[in-house]
Amino acid sequence: AQRVTQPEKLLSVFKGAPVELKCNYSYSGSPELFWYVQYSRQRLQLLLRHISRESIKGFTADLNKGETSFHLKKPFAQEEDSAMYYCALRLQGAQKLVFGQGTRLTINP
Amino acid sequence: EAQVTQNPRYLITVTGKKLTVTCSQNMNHEYMSWYRQDPGLGLRQIYYSMNVEVTDKGDVPEGYKVSRKEKRNFPLILESPSPNQTSLYFCASSFSGFSLLYFGEGSWLTVV
Numbered sequence: 001a002q003r004v005t006q007p008e009k010l011l012s013v014f015k016g017a018p019v020e021l022k023c024n025y026s027y028s029g030s031p032e033l034f035w036y037v038q039y040s041r042q043r044l045q046l047l048l049r050h051i052s053r054e055s056i057k058g059f060t061a062d063l064n065k066g067e068t069s070f071h072l073k074k075p076f077a078q079e080e081d082s083a084m085y086y087c088a089l090r091l092q093g094a095q096k097l098v099f100g101q102g103t104r105l106t107i108n109p
Numbered sequence: 110e111a112q113v114t115q116n117p118r119y120l121i122t123v124t125g126k127k128l129t130v131t132c133s134q135n136m137n138h139e140y141m142s143w144y145r146q147d148p149g150l151g152l153r154q155i156y157y158s159m160n161v162e163v164t165d166k167g168d169v170p171e172g173y174k175v176s177r178k179e180k181r182n183f184p185l186i187l188e189s190p191s192p193n194q195t196s197l198y199f200c201a202s203s204f205s206g207f208s209l210l211y212f213g214e215g216s217w218l219t220v221v
Contacts, residue, residue: 004151032208044199044212045114086151092210095159096142096167097149097210 004089006100013077014108021072021103023061023087032090033063033070034097039083047072047085052072066107111136115213122190122220123136130185130216132200138211140203141183145169145196146215152199158183192219 143159156169174186201210
């Protein structure tokens with residue numbers, strides 16, 4: 001079965017430190033990968049997708065097909081980055097996203 | 110404002126008492142879906158709809174029904190709720206397939 005694994009349920013870093021949220025997937029085809037974020041008291045929203053290869057709010061994510069990973073990175077964490085982050089995979093032609101378990105990121109002042 | 114609206118946001122109900130969670134979007138999206146979120150399991154798709162009168166099962170459809178009589182609405186129906194349906198439910202819509210999802214704020218449902 002296709003799976004998305006986020007190995008860290010909780011991640012805590014200090015403001016200004018680099019942050020990396022890990023995401024690994026298992027899928028033999030061509031995946032579409034996404035990061036969704038949920039800030040406190042807000043709805044889940046798209047942060048970025050691998051196809052666009054853009055940086056949003058200082059975050060980037062590179063698809064590594066060899067390692068089947070799509071880690072989310074930011075060089076200097078800010079307090080407003082504290083949120084719940086979900087990695088998601090869309091299979092070719094599928095009518096759904098498969099989500100990871102989520103990682104709660106806390107940025108300490 | 111473009112959004113997906115769910116109601117109720119919070120509900121405590123008893124086993125077996127039918128309930129409906131409504132979902133409405135004002136973006137003229139064709140695709141809509143329901144997810145449930147449980148600790149350690151992430152979000153799992155319950156049902157989805159590709160257009161009016163077109164619905165299909167997701168990964169965890171047991172105990173749920175949906176309907177899509179109008180493009181903007183996609184209610185989730187629990188005919189006979191059970192405690193294992195206690196969860197946080199999200200409705201989502203999308204214009205172009207199921208990649209770029211717009212989510213509702215979520216509905217906390219507790220079945221006792």
